[in-house]
Amino acid sequence: MRWWQWFFWGLAALLGTGCSHALSPAVRQQIDTSLSLAQFRAAPDSYKGHVAMLGGDIVSIRNLTEGTLLEMLQKPLDATDRPLDTDQTEGRFMALCDGHLDPAVYSKGRQVTLAGLVLGTRTDTVGEITYVYPLLACLEVYLWPPMPDTRTLYPYGYWWPGHRPY
């Protein structure tokens, strides 16, 4: 091989590892990629048995006798299936996972991408109203590492002309 061929394959290998997905290939091939949370919410019973991939921020976590119940706020996913840091959302959903997930690790605000089997709905309260949550049974859960704070990485705000701290 020529030197540039080595270079090309090396680059391809690097990019390949960079684009690895959150969920395992075995679970990913079961996912019904056409199923969105909005569709699921509109007709929860007609999608029973389908596998959906959803992601978002943890709103609350409860350790129950039947497992761990994650209350999630859905967010759109990027190309690597990571939830985007945006205010765009299709609403809340719940995921019931086997075993014990530590609430100190799966804490409020952390980002999660999960694949789950559609179970139906679960009703709970949000503030003073009742909310019907689409409910999934976790097949695989991926907890994303926290995002670095861009404001400390690029502290330009402190020295550009016209900036006044008060």
Next chain:
Amino acid sequence: MVTGGPGTVHTSGDSLPSVASDRLCGSPAALKEEAMRWHWLIVLASLLGCVACGSVLSPQVQSLADPELSYAQLTSNPEAYVGKVVIIAGTIIEAVNTPEGTRLVLLQYPTNRRGHPQIDAPSGRRFLVLASEYLETAIYRSGRALMVAGEVRGQRELPIGKIVYRYPLLAPREMYLWPEGGGGSPLLHFGFGFGFSKSL
């Protein structure tokens, strides 16, 4: 700093002053190229500036608002101003979904030149915003900056700890939730940072 900096090159156009050419020690062609580069940076910077300075609320709703009405007047006697439209900027301190809609408690702050609430300025006035629709309280959550153009609907008393607080009640006509990050977009800062590193 070079005194014949971006301003001089930009305004003089094709005929560059001799002072500038002495300082930069370049050929006329190189100088012209330098001038063009600065020209684009200035155009880009002013475009970004315009985007950042635009108001977040529509001109229609802004024209409805009564500029004479002060927050002090409104909080002292909300019933007297029923039907008036006011613009309030502040941070959300409570967001609750209720059967009648989403109830937001807003702590009002004066705004900075971008219209973002200045949370280090003195405040103290609370307003109750009652949106008739369901708002996601995980998005409209405590700590977020919000701008509301709302119609005064009177007052409502709600407890804070052991006291009862009388809130002016607003029905929102238009709302704008500021993106998180303290009022400055990182992209805008990055643009300025890049431009100035060129001049040094």
